[in-house]
Structures are given as structure tokens and as C-alpha cells.
Amino acid sequence: MKKGNGQLRLEKQAVIFEAALKVFRQKGFHKARIADIAAQAGISYGLVYHYYNNKEGLFNAILHLWWEDLYRLMEKTRQGGENLYQRLRNIILYFLDTYQDNPDLIHIFINEISRSSINLKPRLDYFKKFMVITEGIMADGQKAGFLRRDIEAHYLTYIFLGAMETFISVMVYGDQKIRNDQQKERIANSLLEVFLHGAQNSGQEGAKLQS
Amino acid sequence: MKKGNGQLRLEKQAVIFEAALKVFRQKGFHKARIADIAAQAGISYGLVYHYYNNKEGLFNAILHLWWEDLYRLMEKTRQGGENLYQRLRNIILYFLDTYQDNPDLIHIFINEISRSSINLKPRLDYFKKFMVITEGIMADGQKAGFLRRDIEAHYLTYIFLGAMETFISVMVYGDQKIRNDQQKERIANSLLEVFLHGAQNSGQEGAKLQS
Amino acid sequence: MKKGNGQLRLEKQAVIFEAALKVFRQKGFHKARIADIAAQAGISYGLVYHYYNNKEGLFNAILHLWWEDLYRLMEKTRQGGENLYQRLRNIILYFLDTYQDNPDLIHIFINEISRSSINLKPRLDYFKKFMVITEGIMADGQKAGFLRRDIEAHYLTYIFLGAMETFISVMVYGDQKIRNDQQKERIANSLLEVFLHGAQNSGQEGAKLQS
């Protein structure tokens, strides 16, 4: 019986969470009202405070979900003994999958987590951790001889993550749908291709570029 | 006399503008108060409304400055007949120069303009225009044979701009100073190097990566 | 069985009552939450409403306990045929004993019952009754020739009760402990001594005071 109640509690909490995702996505953190979220969830606004401490607590729950999932993926991919290419691909696919499965979440990531000035410090800490892990991957790649060593690992990190994030951003802002897995593949490949081999045409013309 | 007054008006407006830059940077748009800006400018808060319509108008002025300057640069670099490498380098240097000369502005760009949900539509339009221009550069590069054609031009754009923006973001959040022009060079070179030639080690080991 | 249940009911009620004492003491009536009291009692907050009508009803129960006990003492001391000195001493000792045995209760008396603006009317009525009884004692004392008649009986009452209450207040606020019965004696004696014989030094110097 207790378990049943607990389950109900979790379910209701999830309903509020989903509503919050939607509303935060539509209005952004600052303009989202608790009343909006409650209305979206079909409950009274007071009940939101039964399940979450306050607006920021609710937002933090979202933030937490996002990052912990991401960390988990990074950890899994690290333990899986996959090679550099696979690992970078996994990161990209995590974003693309989330884009497909939980567009609200990725929207919030792009607009409210990745940037914007709410709650700066903790947000940055999450971000840094992500960067540090990614940088570890890059360093591994350099050590293993896969990645060039004349560019610092954290520079590679910025370039990779920045490129990916902007990719997602453009899709988010343009409201582009991912129609099928092939499209996901194409995006991931383009990104990795350029990141790994560069944008320059390797033919004769390209060679003249900097001369 | 009229001209003198007009000049005074412009000067006072500039004072408010500078104050707004500082305050918007420190607090973000939503938490910045008109009273803060006025205090920073050393005037009464009522006076702000003589020079700007309202808070959003003031913010738009900043936004406008940023983008118009950027467009101007893009235009100039296009007309200058510079090659692809130079043009991309100019964009990067514009950001790095602004980072040096007007850190408030670049901070606002990163936090409030580039993303975040204030005033979504007009902001996106500015951004799109920037992307379109950049995409034009990429397309030119492809046409001229400098850039590979198997990746769509707008993909190249996302990758380039995303990488650059994240570079700047990290500097902004880490409060890193640019000490000298050599550092700017190094950053620009790293970015361009990876963008153009890729991160992969061109030696033997690197070749095995995707196998 | 019925009796047993009734007893259980009383016990649970007592648990809530004790918890309320503690919480009202710590937070005061306004800041005390039913949830706090329930937590203190180790029950759910809904259950409080099975045993008491509402927050005020719970507080009234405390109030009632305090006053009825006090009235009972006053009645007993009146019937006991004790003399004025004994009767006044009994009142003081009642407060001091309560201070020892039920510090929460005396704390609430000082902070929430004796003054403060909750529930003004009923509280005043309780208080008045107490004053009237005390005034009766004073009047008796005047009639019997023990107390001076040039000061009205209710003035004597104010002075006596006010002095005593402040004594207790200071102890409450200073968190002073009563270590033993001798200390209680000393306090009671000091109070009665000054009340009955005055603070003025009866020697020669004192005589000059008002000249």
C-alpha cells in the first residue's frame, strides 16, 4: 500500500515535471508562471509546492535530469571500451535522440541551461563537468594517436561541442523535425567528418587556400 | 546651438547606453532594473525614458549595435576581395577584438543575445541574417573549390560558428583575459586549423580511427 | 473497550498537546505550523484535525489549561484559610513551579498569552478574571488591615502581578534555570518583601529621599 501511494506520488510528480518542461520551453524560466505549469498539469498551483520546493527547485529537477542522463551516457561509453569515433558519435546521438524523444528538454537545454543567466553558478558547474569529461575523451584520442597533438585538448573540446550545440540550436529554432534515423546519421556524420577531417577541400584547389 | 544640444543628447544617450551594457551584463536582462542602469549612469531613472522608449528599447539598441557592426564587417570583408581564409579569420577576430575592447558587449551577446528567450523573434532574425551571410561565404568557398562540397554549406556554417561561439563562451565564463595579439592569433589559428583540416591526426594511427 | 478507546484518544490528544506546547513556544502562534506540530507529535498533520477543531482550538486548549489550573490554585488557596502572605506566595510559587515543570507553558504564557494580539477578547477575559481574583485578595488584605488602604486595591494588584510577571519574563528570556527550592524561596521572598515593605532603605538616608 505504501508502495502504491509512493508510486502515485511519483506519477503526479512526473505529470508536473512534464508540464514544467512544456511551459519552461514555451515561455522560458523567467516568464513561466507556476500557475501556468499547474494549469498545464491540470492541478491547482498550490499542489506544485507539494511536490517541489519552489520554481527554481522544479527547474533544477529538469536540469538534473538532463545532466545526470548525459553523465551516465558518457560514463557508459567510457566503460564500453569504444573507440574515439564511437564515443563522439554517442554524444552527438544522445543530443539527437533527446531532440527526437524529448524536444522540450533539448529546447530548454539550448535556451535556458546552456546559456542565459538564471542560476549561473550551479549551471556552469554542470557544464564544466561535461566539458571536462569530453576533454578527457579528446586527451585519450591524442594519447592514442588518433587526434593531432598540436591543438590543445580543450580547444578541440570547445570546437566539437560548440559545433554540435549550434547544430542542435539551429534545428530547435528552425523547428526542424528529424524524420528518420538516416537523417540522424547524416548529421552525425557531417559533424564528425568535418571535425575529424576538416572542411577544406583536399584537392588541389583547397591546398592553395592559405597561400 | 541646436547641433550642440543634439550632441549633448547623444552624449547622454551614450552614457546611458554604456551603463546599460554594464548592468545588463552583470544581471542579465530580466534582473537588470532601470533603476540600476540609471544609478550606473549617474542620472535619475526617469531620465532613461527620455532617451529610450523602455527597457526593451534600450536592450534593442545594444542588440542593434552588435549586429549592425557585425554586418558591416561582413560586408566590408566581402567587398575587400579577401579569400576564404581571410574572411573567416576576420569574423573570428571581430569577436576576439570585441572581447577585448567591449567585454560587456560580448558577454551580453553570449548570455542574452545568442540564446535565451527574450524577444525571441527579432533576435532570431538578426541571427539568421548572420548565418545567411556566413553561409554565403561557405558557398563561395565551395564554389571556388576551397571547401569540400559533400557537406552542405549551412552545415559548415553551423560547425564554424558553433565552434567559435563556444570558444568565446568559455573565455567569457572563465573570465579569461586576452593578453596580447599573439594569443588572439593562436586562438584564431587553432579554430581555423581544425575547421579546415580537421582534428584527426593525419599520420598512420589516425587513419585507423573509423575502421 | 469503549473506555479503552477513549483513553487512547485522550493519550493521542495529549501527545498532540505536548507537541503543540513545544512548537508554539519555539515559533510563536503565528509562525507555528500545524505541520510542525504534527511532525513533533510524530503523526500526520491531517490527524491533528481529528482531535482539535483547528489551530486556534489547539491554542485555546493550552490557554485553557493554563488558566483553569491557575484559577483552581487561587480557589484552593482562598478556601484554605491561608493568610495574605501565604496566598500571594502561592501565586508566585505557582508561576515558579510551572516555570520548572513546564517551561514551554510558561514561555507561551509570557509570549503569547500574557500579551500579543492573537484572539484578543477571550484572552483578555481570562486575564481579567485572574486580576479580579487577585484584586479580591488585595481587598481582603485591606479589609483585614494587612494592606494599606490609601492605595486602591486594583493598583496594588497591578503592581504585584506586573512585578511578578516581569520577574518570570526575565527568567524566560534569559533562559535562566531554577536550580533548587532555595532559589525559588529567594525570588518569592524578594518579591514579597519589596511589595510589602518597599524598596526604600528604612535607615536615615532613605528618609531624605523625597525631600
Next chain:
Amino acid sequence: MKKGNGQLRLEKQAVIFEAALKVFRQKGFHKARIADIAAQAGISYGLVYHYYNNKEGLFNAILHLWWEDLYRLMEKTRQGGENLYQRLRNIILYFLDTYQDNPDLIHIFINEISRSSINLKPRLDYFKKFMVITEGIMADGQKAGFLRRDIEAHYLTYIFLGAMETFISVMVYGDQKIRNDQQKERIANSLLEVFLHGAQNSGQEGAKLQS
């Protein structure tokens, strides 16, 4: 001009202050709403926040007025070289005068300052300072031989202040008016008379009291 504006500001602040006195008196701190105070002052509630930080700041202003005035009196009476009798009389008359001139203030003192649990710590500090000053007077009296030395000075303090406060309280709660200066005299005399010479009848009967 500036001075004139400042004066206006102070006047408006005073209007709000007066309104707050009235409303805090009628409803007590907790039940008083800023909107009530604003309505009483004939202004919008937002304006209250123009002149005071918040509800507590407004209340603190009242508190401050009360205590600083009282301290000032105590200081003046100390420097005036008056004797013990005069000094105690001054304290009593300060309360009675305030009762006449600013009944709201004395009401708030009795209900919200002297007791009740808002903002406990600072309130107690104010109170303690008052007690310490009074205790100094008592100690002076003992040193000068006017007051008996077998009762500790702080005990004398509690008795004196407690008696006085209860006197005032009863007047406040009973909504008694002070009709003329003679009545004030009578009250002050009664209090001092009992405090200094005691309540006991000095005739033969009284002597038997404790036997």
C-alpha cells in the same frame, strides 16, 4: 529646492509612519497588511515601499522611535543630577505622557514590542539596554543609601518596571483615558509609593502579617 523636496519626502514618510502606527495598533504586526497601512495613509501600497524597505523595516522604524526616545530621556534624567525619586518618576511619566500623546505607540509597545515573538533578538536587545540603564539607577540608589541593599539591584529593576508596565497595560486594554495631570500624578505616586514604602499597612495589624 532640494531641501523642500526632502521635506516633502519626510512629511510623506511621516504620514505613512502615522498610518502604520494606527494599523499596527489595531491589528498587530502579523495581521496588519501593507495594503491597510497604505489605505490608511491614503496612498497606493507600492508607495510604502518607496519609503520603507518592507513591512519589518516600517515596524523597526516605530520600534526605533520608541526606544531612542526612551533612551534619550533616561540619559537626560541621568545628566540632570536629579535624585532617585525624580528619576523613577520621570520614567513613569514618560510612559504616561506617551500614553496620552501617542496612544498607538504605547499600545504597540505593550502588545508588539514588550512581548510577542516578532523579531525576537533585536527586540530583546533594546529591552535589555533599557533594563541595564534602569538597573544603574537602582544601583546608584543603593550606593547613595536610598534603596535597601539586601535585595539585588536587578530584582528591584524587575519589580519596578514590571509594576509600571502592567499599570500601563491595564490602562491600554481597558481603554482608559487619562483625563488630567492630576490623574497622572496619582498613578505615578501610587506606583512609587508602593515601590518605595511597600504595600503593607504600617499600623499594628500589618505587622502581624507574616507571623
Next chain:
DNA sequence: TATGAATGAGGGTTCATTCAT
């Protein structure tokens, strides 16, 4: 009895904006 989910009145506070001076 017992629980705690659910409700919503209620109030404090912020601050953009207006406007009389």
C-alpha cells in the same frame, strides 16, 4: 483512526512605467 493529496485565499514584494513639477 489515519494519511497526505489537493485546494486556494491571502499577502508580501518587485519594478516598469507614467507624469506632475
Next chain:
DNA sequence: CATGAATGAACCCTCATTCAT
């Protein structure tokens, strides 16, 4: 031009109380 007094919409949050289970 300049000031800052004045307004009030807006919104977060608390918590007593009810009630289905």
C-alpha cells in the same frame, strides 16, 4: 531636460483546512 513620487499589475509562496481513501 531632469527628478523621483506615485501607481498597480504581476507573481511567488505559505499554509490552514478539507476530504477521498
